[in-house]
Amino acid sequence: MAEPALALQPTDPDSPRGRLMRGAAQLFRTKGFDRTTVRDIAAEVGIQSGSIFHHFRSKDDILRAVMEESVCNLIRRIQQALEGLESPRDRLRAMIRCELEALRGDQGDALAVLVYEWRSLSESGQKSLLEGRDAYEKLWQTEMNGAGSLLRQGVDPFILRRFVHGALYWTTHWYQDDGQLGLDQLTDMAMPMLFQDP
Amino acid sequence: MAEPALALQPTDPDSPRGRLMRGAAQLFRTKGFDRTTVRDIAAEVGIQSGSIFHHFRSKDDILRAVMEESVCNLIRRIQQALEGLESPRDRLRAMIRCELEALRGDQGDALAVLVYEWRSLSESGQKSLLEGRDAYEKLWQTEMNGAGSLLRQGVDPFILRRFVHGALYWTTHWYQDDGQLGLDQLTDMAMPMLFQDP
DNA sequence: GACTATACCAAGCAAGCGCTTGGTTTTGAA
DNA sequence: TTCAAAACCAAGCGCTTGCTTGGTATAGTC
Numbered sequence: 001m002a003e004p005a006l007a008l009q010p011t012d013p014d015s016p017r018g019r020l021m022r023g024a025a026q027l028f029r030t031k032g033f034d035r036t037t038v039r040d041i042a043a044e045v046g047i048q049s050g051s052i053f054h055h056f057r058s059k060d061d062i063l064r065a066v067m068e069e070s071v072c073n074l075i076r077r078i079q080q081a082l083e084g085l086e087s088p089r090d091r092l093r094a095m096i097r098c099e100l101e102a103l104r105g106d107q108g109d110a111l112a113v114l115v116y117e118w119r120s121l122s123e124s125g126q127k128s129l130l131e132g133r134d135a136y137e138k139l140w141q142t143e144m145n146g147a148g149s150l151l152r153q154g155v156d157p158f159i160l161r162r163f164v165h166g167a168l169y170w171t172t173h174w175y176q177d178d179g180q181l182g183l184d185q186l187t188d189m190a191m192p193m194l195f196q197d198p
Numbered sequence: 199m200a201e202p203a204l205a206l207q208p209t210d211p212d213s214p215r216g217r218l219m220r221g222a223a224q225l226f227r228t229k230g231f232d233r234t235t236v237r238d239i240a241a242e243v244g245i246q247s248g249s250i251f252h253h254f255r256s257k258d259d260i261l262r263a264v265m266e267e268s269v270c271n272l273i274r275r276i277q278q279a280l281e282g283l284e285s286p287r288d289r290l291r292a293m294i295r296c297e298l299e300a301l302r303g304d305q306g307d308a309l310a311v312l313v314y315e316w317r318s319l320s321e322s323g324q325k326s327l328l329e330g331r332d333a334y335e336k337l338w339q340t341e342m343n344g345a346g347s348l349l350r351q352g353v354d355p356f357i358l359r360r361f362v363h364g365a366l367y368w369t370t371h372w373y374q375d376d377g378q379l380g381l382d383q384l385t386d387m388a389m390p391m392l393f394q395d396p
Numbered sequence: 397g398a399c400t401a402t403a404c405c406a407a408g409c410a411a412g413c414g415c416t417t418g419g420t421t422t423t424g425a426a
Numbered sequence: 427t428t429c430a431a432a433a434c435c436a437a438g439c440g441c442t443t444g445c446t447t448g449g450t451a452t453a454g455t456c
């Protein structure tokens with residue numbers, strides 16, 4: 001199903017390229033792509049800005065790479081989380097949790113960058129990521145279809161999904177995993193949006 | 199209650215300043231603040247870029263003005279929509295609808311700019327808008343408190359509100375009012391997120 | 397018509413950006 | 427040790443941007 005995305009080898013996070021991507025992802029996430037300069041990224045990693053272009057063709061290429069890896073990681077993580085889960089409810093719960101985890105961004109994850117900086121990516125960059133995004137879309141579509149009548153009634157599934165994603169994405173603006181409210185609790189509170197009887 | 203925000207006189211949309219604000223809002227909404235140049239804004243309105251600075255001190259000042267007016271308009275619109283409505287359910291429904299309407303942006307509304315470009319605004323600009331934002335926050339808080347046990351159970355109201363707002367904000371990325379799905383329908387589909395029994 | 401205020405034009409400045417270029421240093425393999 | 431590849435440095439280029447400056451044009455008032 002999602003073979004194409006899995007084919008991509010994850011970048012070693014401790015390689016020069018990997019460190020750049022991690023640093024860039026963090027800056028893109030907090031400052032936005034346009035307000036992050038190549039000098040910022042270089043300083044974050046402890047090199048001079050000209051050196052970046054030894055590893056990446058352009059600033060846009062960094063963004064593309066960060067986004068690409070973000071999709072692949074998320075797909076991989078979702079697939080692992082789904083292993084052994086049977087019920088549609090459990091499976092969708094796991095997916096919500098994975099998404100919240102990826103949105104947190106504290107482990108180098110850059111889903112927030114993918115979501116909120118999509119329009120900063122060049123057209124050719126967007127094109128190159130469509131396959132991965134489609135694979136991710138398909139994961140959700142498949143699970144939503146499988147949940148059928150368990151889903152909230154009276155709301156078109158297309159719209160329901162977009163409401164839920166919107167709600168989850170917005171957690172990047174307010175959620176702090178400070179021990180008071182863990183990911184599992186947050187996930188459980190998100191469930192009623194999706195399910196008629198959570 | 200929201201007297202401070204109402205004290206601000208709306209800019210005449212057809213005045214030179216008003217036309218600039220409308221044009222800027224549209225561009226900020228579609229391209230983002232950083233990728234919108236003052237030359238873009240000037241071209242949108244049909245003037246030369248230097249002329250903008252006769253009306254606004256800086257590019258940041260345009261953004262602040264656009265956001266300020268957006269908050270004021272929204273508050274005003276919500277207050278009007280609430281007139282004569284008694285039930286907590288009807289009142290919150292009206293607020294959701296107002297928010298969706300403002301997010302659409304096709305009537306010069308710039309709520310999407312306020313929401314998604316907040317971090318592009320300078321610190322002093324953000325400070326100057328806090329009063330308006332607080333007034334808006336208060337509207338929601340008051341109505342949420344009034345709805346009490348009608349709200350979805352098992353979800354902290356603080357979190358519930360943020361989920362709902364996130365879902366509504368994200369409509370800017372997918373919702374097209376193309377006649378198939380009107381604002382009222384969309385509003386009705388959003389209600390179950392907030393209410394236990396919509 | 398004279399005068400003032402408002403709106404706008406045109407040219408260009410200073411700062412900062414992504415990126416190139418010509419190098420030096422470090423790393424790893426033989 | 428030698429050599430080549432990888433990583434990085436330093437300087438600066440060409441371009442873009444927000445904004446300034448010195449004006450002209452238009453609108454409104456008396």
